[in-house]
Amino acid sequence: MTLPAPSHAETIGLHAPMVAARVRQALYAVPAERLAQAYAAMREGSAARHLDYFFDGRVETIRVFPCPIPILPEQYEYLHQVVRTLHGAVLRLPDLYLGDADVRRILRLEPEEDTWLRECWTPSHGATDHLFDRLDGLVDYSSAVWKETLAFVEPNLTGVGGLHLVPAVEEIVDEAIVPLVAERAPEVALKRLPDARELLLAALERHLVAVGRPGGTICLVEPKYEEEGIDEQRRLVEYFARAHGRVVFHADPKELDLREGEVFLGDARVDLVYRDYSVLDLAELEAEGTDVRAMRRLFRENRVLSSIGAELDHKACWELFTDPVLAERHFTAAECRVFQRHVLWTRLLADRRTVLPGGTEGDLLEYARREREVLVLKPSRGYGGDGVLLGQTVTQSAWEGALDTALADTELWVVQRLGQIPVVEVPTLTTEGALEPAAFYHVMGFASGPEGLAILARASQRQVVNVAQRGGMCAVMLAG
DSSP, rough: OOOOOOOHHHHHHHHHHHHHHHHHHHHHTSSSHHHHHHHHHHHHHHHTTTTTEETEEEEEEEEOOOOEEEOOOHHHHHHHHHHHHHHHTTHHHHHHHOOOOOHHHHOOOHHHHHHHHHHHHOOOHTSSOOOOOEEEEEOOOOSTHHHHHHHHHHHEOOSSTTTTTHHHHHHHHHTTHHHHHHHOOTTTTTTEEOHHHHHHHHHHOOOOOOOOOOOOOOOESOOOOOOOOOHHHHHHHHHHHHHOOOEEEEOGGGEEEETTTTTEEETTTEEEEEEOOEEEEEEEHHHTTOHHHHHHHHHHHEESSSSSGGGGGOOOOHHHHHHHHHHHHSSSHHHHHHHHHHBBOOOOOOSEEOOOSOOOOEEHHHHHTTGGGGEEEETTOTTTTTTTEEEEGGGHHHHHHHHHHHHHHSSOOEEEEEEOOOEEEEEOOOOTTTTEEEEEEEEEEEEEETTEEEEEEEESSSSSOOOTTTOOEEEEEEEE
C-alpha cells in the first residue's frame, strides 16, 4: 500500500527541529580555539555596540548567547500575520475605552490619565497607525506543532525596549557565529530578520505623512538624564544619522518649548515625537511646576508615536480579547479566532464572576486560589518582570498571600493562564575551553510594521525572563 505524502504542516513540523539541531551540531563541531576566538569577538562587538544596561547607576554589558535560533520562512510569515492582527486590535483600545463602560472597568486609568486622554484623543488619531508596539509571547520554533506553542503574554505599547539591542545582537552573531555554522552546515543559510530600527524609522516617516508634515523633524523623547535601564534612544539617533543621514533629535520633555503654536527644541521646530515617557510622569512634572504644554500640544495634534492611546498599555487588555462577550462585541470573527488560539486567558484580579478557561462561568478568586500551578500573577501595568509570580514556583500559602496582597493594592493586578515557556539548548564555552550544553528559558518580543517583523529573543535560567532580570539575548535568524 502506498502511503500518502506528508502534508505541508507535517513537513514543516519535521524540518524545523532538524534545522535547529543542525545549527547546534555545527557549533559543537567547531574547534574550541576557534570558538573561543568567536566568543572574544562577540564580547568586543557587544562593547563596541553599547549593549549596556544600567542597574542602580552601574553599567553592565548584556549577555549575548552564541547559538542563533533559526526560524523558517513559513513560520516568519505566519507570525507576521498574527502580530499584525493583534496590532490592529490594540489600535482600537482608546475608542473602546471611551465608548464602553465595561472596557473602562478593566482598563482603569488614573484621573490625570483619563483627563489627558479625553482632551487629546480625536477621531484623526483612530484613523492612523498611532502605535509602535512590541507584543511579547512564547513560541517554540523547533516544535513539530509550533503554532500550538505560540501564546502572547502581554502588550508593550510605548517606549518599547530592544529597538537598538535586537539588530546589534543580530549583527554580532552574524559576524562571529554564522560563518562557523555555514562551514559545517552549508545547507542552513542563516540571514538576519528586518531591522527593528528600520521598522521604527519607517513608522515615523509614515506618521509624518499622515499628520501632514512629510519629511519633518523627529525628536526622540525620554527621561534623558536618568541612568537606569537601556540607553537606546541615543543609539537610535546615531544609527539614523549613520545609515540614512537623517537628523533626529533626542530630548527630555523638559527641554521642549511651545512658541507661537509650534513645538521647539532650542531653535529647531519639532514635527513628531517618538516617546518613552508616560502621561503620569508628565503630570508629575506639571505638578512640580514644569511647563508640559508642548507635549500636550503634540499629543492633541496626533504628533506623538506612540499616541496618547498608548496609556492603555495594560496587561489587562488581554481580558478584552479572551472574554468571549467583550471580544465578540468589539472584534471580527477572524480576530476572535486569533485571540482564542494565541492569546493567553487573562483576567483583572477582583472578587467577581467571569468566564474561566474552558468557557464556563465561575468565581474568579476561588479559581485563582485553586489553580495556582497553572496561573501567573502580575501587575497590570508593570514592566521589566517586576512583581511577576509564577504559581508553580511558590507554596500554596505564599500564593494565597500574594493574591491577598494584590487585592489590597491600589495598583491593579491580573491573573493569567501559564503558557509553556520554551527551553532552548545553548552551547556554552567552559573556562577549560570545552563546549557544554546549557538550557535556558526564552521568550520573544515582536515589533512589526507592514514591511516586516523584528524579533527580540531573551533567555534566562529563571522562568521570569527579562533583560532587566539579568537575562541575556539571542539572535533569531531566518533559515533559508
